Amino acid sequence: MKKVVIAITGASGSVYAKVLLDKMFALQIQWNELSLVMTENAKQVWETELDNDSYKYLPLKHYAAQDFMAPFASGSGKYDTMIIIPCSMGTMGRIAAGTSNDLITRSADVVLKERRKLICVVRDTPYNLIHIRNMETITLAGGIICPATPSFYSKPKTIEDAATTVVDRVLDLAGFDISTFRWGK
16 A cells, blocks of 8 residues: 655646546555645646646645645655656756755655655656756656656557556556556557
């Protein structure tokens, strides 16, 4: 059983977060705690891209971006996985620099220092050298950079299908047992 925190930043790509959350609820027998933290920009981008505010009604624990009393803001909270989806380049840069100025960056810092799993799903493109160096820093610290780059082997028909190819990779990286398209099967 896993304790997972999902963080959503203001980068474009709210569909990835929505698909991940939908899949997490389908995998509910594999986790015992699921928490959510969103930046204010993430809420605005979600509403713009998805034309709804359904994130408000998700049946999970919501934490404000400045709530440093959240259990995953400390290693003693024993959260084993953090997924930042989508992860803005600004958030990634603050994580790489060790700047814990909000709950997302503090929690990422905690996950890394405790040698637990941090998965940053970056969506921006192209990358500049600063982005690449920040990705390298996070990778060297034990984090995983998973670009939101869909695959097309499964012949996705909708935007959600394409997003699912990324989300399924994220769930694999997080150690969930999922049924998904597998190459050569």
